[in-house]
Amino acid sequence: MRDTIRFIRRGGIVEVGNFDPMAMLLDHLRLEEGAKGTKEGCGEGDCGACTVAIGRCRNGEVVYEPVNACIQLLGMVDGTEVVAIEDLAEGDVLHPIQQAMVDRHGSQCGFCTPGFVMSLFALFHASQGPVTRGEINDWIAGNLCRCTGYRPIVDAALEASGAPRADKFHKASADTAGILQFLADDRDLFIGDDDRFFAAPASVDALAALYQKHPTAVIVAGATDVGLWITKQLRDIPKIIHIGRVAGMNRIEDTGREILIGATATFANAEPYMRAIDPDLGELFRRIGSKQVRASGTVGGNVANGSPIGDSPPALIALGATMELRRGDRARAIPLEDFFIDYGKQNRASGEFVTGLLVPRLREDQVFRCYKVTKRFDQDISAVMGAFRFTLDADGLIRETRIAYGGMAGTPKRAKGAEAALNGAAIRDSAAWSKAFAALREDYAPLDDHRASAAYRAEIAHALLGKALLEAAGTSTARTRIVGRREEAADAAE
């Protein structure tokens, strides 16, 4: 058992103990260290002003990922390297990203700038040479700038990405990797006492025992949601169990027929596997949150907290995913759709936790489509998200339909009526389509809120089913979508 966290700052090991379980990394940097370069813009992980880079050792290499320090629990950085904006320049010599930002007029008010620099620093380390505008846009989708209009920032990133990868972090990477490996011990972490603690067990058995002992504790994987309970709802969360250190729980395995996603696998890690199932699924995962959110947020967490607007559950339900849970020594598996009982209510017993998801790959006779409709394309939550899987026989008859929507009910939910209307019909049978559209109106009773009106949601649900049928039937050669075009995805894959 360990009662301090240890991480790398500026080449040295920092050891911190005796901190409140709800302490955030941003507050640690600004208030404890006095490193005021990292800014708080929104306190909810949506503006990116607080972006720092977190270094981890993967396959012997140091990998830097951007995270939002405002909702990153301090305890979660155990065993990592924390890189903040003050750390990049070498004396008076700016880092290539910083120099390009100056040369290209990439800052105006400057408040968002440290966050942009850190996101681009992570891109600088994730790439070997010049990068595309599209990649840059994706890496800074979680960084809001209200002054520049982004053009000069993207230009700066394009310019800096041509620079040799030889900053001080590259030069130190062997040493850093060594320290990180040394820090990655298999001791359980427990800071505090039985009434108030931050714990990070190292094994699934330790996790099961700890959670059974403290069933009121909050399990935290990426903290991209729980972080807001603290910073926005000002809830008191005295007992936090972080599962990010549980050995093996972040595994992703491709068996050929299905993909197993461990509960702590992040969106970032799962994305290529999902893209391999279907380009739409890959694009959906790319559009969840931002790089910062996907580097911390987990697929398991997105499912486990039962949000009606989580974007991954409808797609995974349409694919027929299974969820694996464990309580004490007992494990069970259920169809994912059965996990969502009602708004805010899930099929999860006290002390029980999600260990993973099993996602079937598509068979040759299956067509999958999913669409996400938002006000803004990147880093927005769906007004409506629709996912569709049609299993077709050789004659073009639909043998099985699975349709699930998000944003249409208090939980992610299947469109049983519309599915029934299509099952057994020919994929090009317009009469069956009409029946399905009519049934869809009965399947859901959506609500008005700030993202969309109920009427618009119903209209979009209809439109997305229409799109899926049009594309699956293959009768239309017209372009059917503005973004996420499948032919582009196919081109990119080649």
Add this chain to the structure above:
Amino acid sequence: MPPSETLIPEAELQVVRKSLPHDSAPRHVTGSAAYIDDIREPQGTLHIAPGYAPIASGRITALDLSAVRAAPGVVAVMTAEDIPGANDISPKLVGDDPALAVGEIRFHGQVVFIVIAETRDLARRATRKAKYTTEAAVPVIDVSEASELVLPEYAFVQGDPDAALEAAPVSFSDTFRIGGQEHFYLEGQIAMAVPGEAGEMFVYSSTQHPSEVQHLVAHALHLPSSAVTVEIRRMGGAFGGKESQASQWAVLAALAAWKTGAPCKMRLDRDDDMMMTGKRHDFRVGYRVGHDEAGVLQSVDVTFDARCGHSEDLSMGVVDRTMFHADNSYFYPQTRILTRRYRTNTCSNTAFRGFGGPQGMVFAERMMDQIAYRLGMDPLDVRKANFYAGRGRDLTPYGQQVSDNLLHELVAELEADCDYRARRAEIAAWNAESRILKRGLALTPVKFGISFTLMPLNQAGALVHLYRDGSLHLNHGGTEMGQGLFLKVAQVVAEEFGVDMGKVAITATRTDKVPNTSPTAASSGTDLNAMAALAACGEIKDRLFAFIEQKWRVRRDQVRFRDNRVFFGNQSLSLAELASAAYAERIQLSSAGYYRTPIIAWNRDKAEGRPFLYYAYGASCSEVTIDTMTGEMKVDRVDVLHDVGKSLNPAIDIGQIEGGFVQGMGWLTTEELVWDKQGRLRTHAPSTYKIPTASDIPEHFVVKLFQSEGAREKTIYRSKAVGEPPLMLPISVWCAVANAIASLGPGVVPDLDAPATPEAIMKAVRGARSGGN
């Protein structure tokens, strides 16, 4: 001698007109540029959090703060009765905007009390322990429910619009909505107050208007203004949101500091900031239009109903500017432009880049589109046919003559440059083949009047010191919010003394250095403050000229300040040597400078005069694709040509144009404010309020500066203001969306509101398909 005549000849310019990077850029990128929250706190600094009632309208009948007071870390709690002076943060001190509400609640988020605690987190948590007993009333949220006005109706009338409408060959009427906008400055509202001796108060405030903060703090503490000093080095964005609405937090910080005797800092949480502070005014617009068969206007009768929120704030000037720009670039022969400013139970709407002008222009452009679609013409042709032109077609609805018109040549240049006509044809052919996706194209102009329409604000002061080592200290009343004002003014000073930029120390704005300043607003920062700095430089140089003439017998026109030296006759001195020599002869090397805008005059009661020194012009062409099944929209291409006169710093100006464009594009597309029936803002964080992100910008986003001889009037180095005008360029994006919808069939006149969210686009698509127009 008027300062502009002391300017260095164009051919000799060394610093001005250069694309120098922002003076703080190296500090921005390393995190060492300090914003107020980054200033090292004095020992014992306490932190403030605001508490607000759970209702939008009604009364607090009882307020139990005992649990708040007892919460961990709480040092003090303050309510309105603890204020020693005036409980009023209204900019004109009209008394309709209390710092802390008393009894009556006028909007959800109105601050009722503050908690002062050892940490910000403890202060915030304590606020949640308040127990309210309230009598809630039904809140008035929308203008359609409102009846009370914050100010009387006001109109511009030219000729007889009713008769002209009757007489017009073609006429129509319509109504639509224009949404508001949250500023979303990345640095939220913040202030830190440090008590001094004898009741003095030093306030760091993230404000565009330090003098107003100074005066309001003095009123609240019942102190003379001379006892209060306000300082701001830089803001992390403002956009008008820190013109009048930074005051409240500074006043509360000062009250807390007065009460506790300790330094006190108040930084709003983002959600609180968005709920508590005002936004761009949203409008309902109703209008009747008469025109001829060629689409040329004969009569325009328009009524703007503005949601002002619970108090007056700056709604007089803001909505006046809606009127000043309701014509945008078009001649209205007979017109009535009427405005009604409604009081609602929402946050008090305020200044926002463009200051009401953008809403007026959106109306004008929608009207142009409708005339074109009704007549089956290209909208650009209708626009051109209505541009201000020569005598007889050059008078605005407020009586100012448009004498510096660049519309015709600027728009013609952009039209050719962006290949408008060929693309128009190509898009029409593409749309004919594409059933689900439709593309649209639009080219729209901007004409924006420069000067504060509140005349006293058109003045500025500066302070320049020349030290004996040749270094210069620069201070002026303008504030830096990212727009590069400090850099531009410093470029002018460096030019005047012929020194490198590194010799000019740029210093924080402080009310004790330059008093009675105007807000940095109305795009006027450089126009006013650089002129004042120039005047200060001129004073010092005049003394040095006289000194040189007396000592070396060289006339002033033979003296040149350049390359960090002073050349006269056959000799030269370094600036340090000259300054030291002058010092020895007891020559004053410091001067205040002052400037007031010439020529302008405006009588609001009579609605006559010349409110603007000049106009800034621009135009943009945007192309979009919409999905007619979902309403999703993507901007595919943008070309901009914009007039900044002769630029002081082209890189800074292009940055303003691009940034303004994207901010305006957000306003007209993805940014939507939603209040529920209880009057609670539902979009109070970036998770729900969506400003543009990088992927919303088209790859082809080309901004060019219009090349000209510069402003006709004697502006600073013939440059023109650039802060606000570009905000209105992206009306072309909104019009391009309408154009895509119009492609759904001949005769379709899109009924599109702003912002053009997917839902708004679908509504217009549905209307077009059902033949509703």
